[in-house]
Amino acid sequence: MGVTEPPPAGDAAAVRGLTKRYGDQVAVDNVTFSLRPGTVTGLLGPNGAGKTTTLRVLLGLAEPTAGEALVHGRRYADLDEPWRRVGAVLESGDFHPGRSGRDHLRVLALAAGLAPGRVEEVLALVGLAAAGARRVRGYSLGMRQRLGLAAALLGDPGLLVLDEPANGLDPAGVRWLRSLLRGFAARGGAVLVSSHVLAEVAQSVDRVVVIDGGRVVADTPVAALGGRSLEDVYLELTASARS
Amino acid sequence: MAKLTSTRTTPGLAVALVAVVVLAVALHGYGLAEASLRASSEQLTFLMGWGAVIGNLFAGLAGALSFTAEIRYGTIRPTLMATPRRGRVVAAKALAAAGAGLAFGLLGTAAAVGAGRLALGARGVDAAVGAGQYAQFLAGGALAGALWAVVGLGIGAVVRAQAPTVVAMTAWVLFVEAILVDSAPGLGRLAPGALGQALAGLRPDSLAAPALGGLLLGAYAAASLAAGALATRRRDFA
Numbered sequence: 230m231g232v233t234e235p236p237p238a239g240d241a242a243a244v245r246g247l248t249k250r251y252g253d254q255v256a257v258d259n260v261t262f263s264l265r266p267g268t269v270t271g272l273l274g275p276n277g278a279g280k281t282t283t284l285r286v287l288l289g290l291a292e293p294t295a296g297e298a299l300v301h302g303r304r305y306a307d308l309d310e311p312w313r314r315v316g317a318v319l320e321s322g323d324f325h326p327g328r329s330g331r332d333h334l335r336v337l338a339l340a341a342g343l344a345p346g347r348v349e350e351v352l353a354l355v356g357l358a359a360a361g362a363r364r365v366r367g368y369s370l371g372m373r374q375r376l377g378l379a380a381a382l383l384g385d386p387g388l389l390v391l392d393e394p395a396n397g398l399d400p401a402g403v404r405w406l407r408s409l410l411r412g413f414a415a416r417g418g419a420v421l422v423s424s425h426v427l428a429e430v431a432q433s434v435d436r437v438v439v440i441d442g443g444r445v446v447a448d449t450p451v452a453a454l455g456g457r458s459l460e461d462v463y464l465e466l467t468a469s470a471r472s
Numbered sequence: 473m474a475k476l477t478s479t480r481t482t483p484g485l486a487v488a489l490v491a492v493v494v495l496a497v498a499l500h501g502y503g504l505a506e507a508s509l510r511a512s513s514e515q516l517t518f519l520m521g522w523g524a525v526i527g528n529l530f531a532g533l534a535g536a537l538s539f540t541a542e543i544r545y546g547t548i549r550p551t552l553m554a555t556p557r558r559g560r561v562v563a564a565k566a567l568a569a570a571g572a573g574l575a576f577g578l579l580g581t582a583a584a585v586g587a588g589r590l591a592l593g594a595r596g597v598d599a600a601v602g603a604g605q606y607a608q609f610l611a612g613g614a615l616a617g618a619l620w621a622v623v624g625l626g627i628g629a630v631v632r633a634q635a636p637t638v639v640a641m642t643a644w645v646l647f648v649e650a651i652l653v654d655s656a657p658g659l660g661r662l663a664p665g666a667l668g669q670a671l672a673g674l675r676p677d678s679l680a681a682p683a684l685g686g687l688l689l690g691a692y693a694a695a696s697l698a699a700g701a702l703a704t705r706r707r708d709f710a
Contacts, residue, residue, distance in 0.1 A: 289556045290549055291708035306556040317553060323546035340554040380550065 239302070241266050241388045241419035242287060242315075246296030249282050256282040258443035259296065264388065264419045269410050271434035272423040275467055279443040280423040281320060284392055287421075288317055300388065312341035316381030320392040320423075322373050326366035330357055330376050333365060337380055351379040356405075370397025378409070389413060389420045407433040431459040441467045489530040489576060490583045496522035497587040509592070512600035516609060517674045520581070520588035520601070524613045524672040527580020528665060529645045531573035531617035533638060535624030538569050539700070540634035548709055562629060562701040569621040577617020581610050581672065608673040612682055616668035619686075619693045623664055626696025630703045664692045 240263040249257040257279040264270050272280050285291045287298040289305030300308060300315055308314050324333055334348040352358045355375040360368070368376065374397055381389055389410070395403050410420050410433055424430045430437070431451070437459065439447040446466045454462055497519055509515055542548035555561050585606060592599050601609075624641060631637045645665045653660030660666055661679050669675065670685030679685065 285708070288549075288553055290552060305553075308556065311556055312554050315553075317550075319546075319549055323549050325541065325545045325547055337550055337554055340551060 240264060242298070242300045242390075242421070243302075244283065244287060244296070244298045247283065247286060247293050247298055248295040249279075249286055249291065250294045255443050257286070257440075260440060260443070260445050261296075262438045262445060262448055264421055266387070266417050266419050267414055268435040269414045269420040269422060269433060271430040271437045272421055272440065273427065273430060273437055273463060274423075274425065274440040276425055278440045280425075280440060281392055283440070284317070284319070284390055284421075284423060288315070288319075288390065310342065310384070312337070312343065312384035312386070314384070314386050315388045315390060316384060316386040317390040318374070318377035318381050318392060318394055320396070322377065324365040324373065324376065327364055329362050329364050330368065330372075330379075331361035333376065334361075334380060334383060338383055341384055343384055347383050347385075351382045354382060355379040371399060371402050374398055374402075374406075378406075387418050389418060391420070391422045393424055393426075394422060395424065395426065427460050427463055437463075439463060439466050489526065489580055492530075493523045493526050493580050493583040494587045496526060497584050497591060509595065509597050510600065512602060512605060513676065515588065515592065515597075515599065516601050516605055519591065520584040520609065521669060521672070521674045523581040523584020523588075524577070524609065524616065524669050524674060525645065525665065527577045527584075527613050527617050528620040528668040529642060530580065531576040532620040532624035532627075532641055532645075534572050534576055535569035535621030536628035536631075536637045536641060537624075537634070538565050538572075539625055539628035540632060540637050543632045543709075544634045552709060558704045559701055562625075562697070562704050566622050566625055566697055569625045570618040573621025573624075574614045574618040576621070578610060578614040580617070581613030585609065605673060608682065612672035612686075613668075615686060616671040616689060619671075619689045620664070620668055622693035623689075623696045626693070626698070626700035629700030662688065664689060667692070 242264040244263070245261050247257055247260045248255070260279070260283055262270075262272075272283070274280050282291065283298075286293050287300065287305065289311075297304070300311075305311060305315070328336070331348060331352065334351065335345065337343075338345055338348055349358070349361075352361045355378050357372065357375050357379060360372060365373065365376065374394060378391075378394070381391070395406060398406060410422070414420055414435070422430065422434065434451060436450050437447065438445060439462075447462070451459065509519065539548075542551060551561060552558060555564075589599050627641065628634075628637050631640070649660065649663045649665045652663055653666055657678060661670070666679055667685040667689040670679035671682050671689060673682055680688065
């Protein structure tokens with residue numbers, strides 16, 4: 230599952246001045262941050278802060294109102310073979326309940342132009358080899374998260390974008406996820422993890438970007454928090470941004 | 473195509489199609505007066521024609537579902553992440569839908585021919601439909617199914633919501649168009665359902681000629697597909 234090519238120079242992804250408006254509602258307001266190879270970045274914020282909207286623009290699913298979101302220097306829609314560049318797990322799950330886990334991955338591998346053999350590899354990697362033939366409707370939430378990760382890893386990408394990936398995982402699953410992400414970053418990959426649960430994030434990220442009300446209120450290495458807990462810093466920031 | 477074969481929806485629709493066609497043909501086979509079942513065009517139109525009407529509808533629904541199901545279950549997001557050029561996604565779906573629609577159209581008309589002949593036999597009426605008419609019925613029904621599936625895909629891509637799409641298309645074929653054909657035949661014969669029936673060789677005296685029907689239905693399919701592609705390219709998938 231190593232990164233097949235040397236990580237490209239510069240940022241794995243860059244969001245610059247990103248604004249997304251839905252009618253009068255400003256979901257994301259002038260957000261700027263970047264993701265570096267070899268680091269796990271946490272995108273933190275309360276529910277409705279604009280995390281998911283930011284990820285959707287980054288992944289080419291929504292058009293920005295202003296600003297840009299680039300992956301390896303290009304808009305997602307302009308990437309060749311995007312599934313080999315970026316692997317994503319969105320919070321919404323996005324599985325057809327009547328399709329088996331294995332068929333879900335087969336359809337994606339076909340659409341992304343990937344070798345069908347990868348399907349069994351990633352199923353084994355996330356511990357779903359035995360459940361691959363079952364329909365997704367019978368999967369637990371944790372199994373769906375694992376299937377989502379399997380899909381994200383199909384193309385052996387250099388960037389992982391995960392929306393609330395620990396939802397539904399049991400403690401052993403959270404630990405497994407953490408080591409997977411650390412290993413991914415250690416091999417030069419970049420990871421963006423969005424979450425509103427701080428405990429799971431604090432132990433696995435190198436950097437945090439905190440957004441609240443659509444704006445970035447902090448962008449800092451975890452090491453620079455100077456011994457203060459992420460929770461204290463987060464609550465202080467999101468509270469002061471609102472007052 | 474893998475998307476159409478990896479869930480139970482497609483075989484489920486096919487079974488439902490055959491069941492509805494057989495039921496409609498059987499009911500009309502028993503309900504219609506013998507006098508209106510003698511001529512070959514009557515047998516084809518009033519009895520077996522249901523295979524084309526319902527085959528078209530199911531083909532259209534299959535096309536629509538190929539888009540709305542992806543919206544409903546969110547799989548449109550990974551689909552677009554794998555293929556960010558959205559025009560290609562819609563084009564690929566149109567091809568797959570046309571293939572499925574062809575099969576549905578053929579299945580509907582074939583089931584109607586089988587059930588229709590059985591019903592005629594049970595009533596003691598001679599089957600008067602000629603081989604050429606059968607051939608046109610089956611081939612035209614299949615082609616109409618393919619075009620209807622593309623029409624449905626375009627509608628599904630514009631409307632997106634699954635239930636309203638299915639309800640609207642079903643109501644259109646079974647009620648609105650029937651009323652239109654009765655009350656304003658000049659307009660009704662140009663409606664997509666009537667064009668599909670024309671293509672299958674039904675009501676040759678009141679509907680458009682088969683070739684014209686195919687051409688106009690093709691125009692509907694192209695327009696619907698263009699609208700669907702435009703809507704898909706322009707709008708967010710949030």
